Each structure stands twice: as structure tokens, then as C-alpha cells.
Amino acid sequence: MTTHTPRCLGVLHLERGLSPVATPPMPVPGSMLSPTTFDFPTISETVPGAWVENVVRGDPKLEPAFIAAARRLVERGAVAISSTCGFSIRHQPAVATSVNVPVVLSSLLLLPALLRQTPPRAKIAVLTYDSTCCEETLLGVDDRAERARIVLGGLEGGKFWHDELKRPTPPIDVAAIEKDLAGCIARLRAEHPAIATILFECAAFPIVAAAIRRVAKLPVYDITDLCRLTMASIA
Structure with missing residues (x-):
């Protein structure tokens, strides 16, 4: 057998x-x-x-x-x-x-496909641990018109950002991630009403994906998908 x-x-x-x-x-x-x-x-x-x-x-x-x-x-x-x-x-x-x-x-490998999946006038919000370090080359999108549809938002300076830089790294504060992400998304949507999809770059963010979907009422993709x-x- x-x-x-x-x-x-x-x-x-x-x-x-x-x-x-x-x-x-x-x-x-x-x-x-x-x-x-x-x-x-x-x-x-x-x-x-x-x-x-x-x-x-x-x-x-x-x-x-x-x-x-x-x-x-x-x-x-x-x-x-x-x-x-x-x-x-x-x-x-x-x-x-x-x-x-x-x-x-x-999850950034999903970005080119998500751009083709959404309407041409729609935008995709990429939520990242640190938007200042998410360079253009990491997005995998060379077309300038398509790049203009990508909106970056990060949690730099927040509690989760600071915690992850500590050695040893403390346990993940789920509530802090959810609060900071919700605030970041609200600010991005106020500036870019055409956001139709959210992509989590950070592999820690999936722990709050369900909560963010309920709050944002938008599709949310992450590394687990x-x-x-x-x-x-x-x-």
C-alpha cells in the first residue's frame, strides 16, 4: 500500500x-x-x-x-x-x-492581472508596510498609463511599522494593523474615488483582510490568495 x-x-x-x-x-x-x-x-x-x-x-x-x-x-x-x-x-x-x-x-505578482481585471478607469490601491520603499520596479508595471492607475498607501510611522523593526519582534498587534489600514484606505479613497480594488503587499495584512473587506466593501487581495x-x- x-x-x-x-x-x-x-x-x-x-x-x-x-x-x-x-x-x-x-x-x-x-x-x-x-x-x-x-x-x-x-x-x-x-x-x-x-x-x-x-x-x-x-x-x-x-x-x-x-x-x-x-x-x-x-x-x-x-x-x-x-x-x-x-x-x-x-x-x-x-x-x-x-x-x-x-x-x-x-502578492505584487498579482498586480498586472488585477489591472486587466478592473475597468480601465478604475484604480487599484496597493497597501504596503512602507510605501517609501515600494519602488516603481517592484510593481512590475512598465506602461505609464497603467502605472497611473496604481495608488500606494503605507503604514510607515505607525505602531505595526515600529514593532516590526524591533529585535526581538513583539507579537503582532492585530487591532493596530486593522485601525491603521482602515485609516489609510479612507484617506486614499477620499483622494482617489476611483479606487475599485485593494491589494495587500504586506504578508501580515491577510490577518485583517476579512475585516477590511467589510469596512471598505471592495475586493481585497493578498498573498494567501x-x-x-x-x-x-x-x-
């Missing part, structure tokens, strides 16, 4: 600075590492030296560590690779080249 090995999503995780003997906090429901988020198992590997600060700002020296961690995940049985930080998209080409499984490191699509395509 043969046994079926369950398909696993491999998740590249950033450093959190916890003591090796400390018990890590339980992942928040809806997060990339929570066992309740997906209907398939996940496995994770921490990328050595990859902290929120240097991943968000962009450190090319991290690329070998991302590649090595992705290869370890594949060796452990991962059939696709994602990450816990949307700014990991900087390493998307290198990681995708280094392994033989689908790689979806960031891309992961489900990718895993559904694999036999």
Missing part, C-alpha cells in the same frame, strides 16, 4: 530575533504560518540575516540566503515557495531560477 505525501507550501520566513530556547508565539489565524489559514500544510525556513529592515529597504547581499532557504524547503518536500514579506519580490527572479517549483514570493491559486494548480 502506497501512502500519499501531502503537498506542502514552503514559506520563507524573516528573522524575528527570538531566543533559541524561547517558545515562539502561536501564529495569528489568517497569517502565512497559521495551520488554520490554508487547507494544505505549510513548512517554513527562516532566511538567516533577513530582518524586516534590510528586506524592506533592499539588501542584495541577502540573495544567497534566500536561495539556500528555498532549496532547503524543496528538499523537505515543498511543491511551491512563498514568503512572509512582500518585499521579498526583489529576490523573486533569483529564487525562481534556483528551484524547480513555482515561486510566488509576493496567490498561494491558494498556486497550490490549486499543482497535481
Whole structure:
């Protein structure tokens, strides 16, 4: 009798600075590492030296560590690779080249498709951990007219932003993320009434996606949606 090995999503995780003997906090429901988020198992590997600060700002020296961690995940049985930080998209080409499984490191990979999905006059709000670090090249949209349809909003300076820069990183404050995101979206919509879709860049934001959908009454996409699509395509 043969046994079926369950398909696993491999998740590249950033450093959190916890003591090796400390018990890590339980992942928040809806997060990339929570066992309740997906209907398939996940496995994770921490990328050595990859902290929120240097991943968000962009450190090319991290690329070998991302590649090595992705290869370890594949060796452990991962059939696709994602990450816990949307700014990991900087390493998307290198990681995708280094392994033989689908790689979806960031929800930003959805942006070109979402632009074609929405009416030509509609805009898409990209909500990010730090809009000052979300450069044009990360969006994957070269056409100037299409780029004009993208509105960026970030949580830089807020509680979540500050918490994520601490070492060790404290447990995620879900209420703070929801409050700051709702406020950011309200400001963006006041300035850009044509916003028709919201895309979360930050891989922590899915934990409040349901709440934001109720408040904004708009479609909200995030990295977990891309992961489900990718895993559904694999036999």
C-alpha cells in the first residue's frame, strides 16, 4: 500500500530575533504560518540575516540566503515557495531560477492581472508596510498609463511599522494593523474615488483582510490568495 505525501507550501520566513530556547508565539489565524489559514500544510525556513529592515529597504547581499532557504524547503518536500514579506519580490527572479517549483514570493505578482481585471478607469490601491520603499520596479508595471492607475498607501510611522523593526519582534498587534489600514484606505479613497480594488503587499495584512473587506466593501487581495491559486494548480 502506497501512502500519499501531502503537498506542502514552503514559506520563507524573516528573522524575528527570538531566543533559541524561547517558545515562539502561536501564529495569528489568517497569517502565512497559521495551520488554520490554508487547507494544505505549510513548512517554513527562516532566511538567516533577513530582518524586516534590510528586506524592506533592499539588501542584495541577502540573495544567497534566500536561495539556500528555498532549496532547503524543496528538499523537505515543498511543491511551491512563498514568503512572509512582500518585499521579498526583489529576490523573486533569483529564487525562481534556483528551484524547480513555482515561486510566488509576493502578492505584487498579482498586480498586472488585477489591472486587466478592473475597468480601465478604475484604480487599484496597493497597501504596503512602507510605501517609501515600494519602488516603481517592484510593481512590475512598465506602461505609464497603467502605472497611473496604481495608488500606494503605507503604514510607515505607525505602531505595526515600529514593532516590526524591533529585535526581538513583539507579537503582532492585530487591532493596530486593522485601525491603521482602515485609516489609510479612507484617506486614499477620499483622494482617489476611483479606487475599485485593494491589494495587500504586506504578508501580515491577510490577518485583517476579512475585516477590511467589510469596512471598505471592495475586493481585497493578498498573498494567501496567490498561494491558494498556486497550490490549486499543482497535481
